[in-house]
Amino acid sequence: MPEKTKVINLKPSARKRDQTRQMQLDSGRQVVVHSNENEELLEIVEAEGDVMLKVRLTDEGPVISVHGARLEIKSTEALTLESKRVKIKAEEAVGVESKGGLKLESSQGIGIHSDDEIHVVGKMIHLN
DSSP, X not given: OOOOOOOOOOOOOSSOSXXXXXXXXXXXXXXXXXXXXXXXXXXXXXXXXXXXXEXXXXXXXXXXXXOSSOOOOOOSSOOOOOOSOOXXXXXXXXXXXXXXXXXXXXXXXXXXXXXXXXXXXXXXXXXX
């Protein structure tokens, strides 16, 4: 559940709703803010014009898009992903590593498919 904060209701700005504001950064990147009747959009744009980060604030909630060579998320305690659907897609490889236990649970079926061999290695393997 999203964190709540106190909201102060202010009168809407008399300025025109469709507008774009830009701020040039020392690196050559720009911070661009677009706003219109339906949404507000914050972008961080590379000097060449590629959008690195996009935050759309809509009536349905925020949508965040990040484009780059790497995306790193680090937490000292816990990282929770909660959604109706989660999809992880990689062109080369996916690795899941744990120094503790690893548990997969599903209230429906679990499918495993490989076009190559499947290896299961363990001290004891319990099936059923």
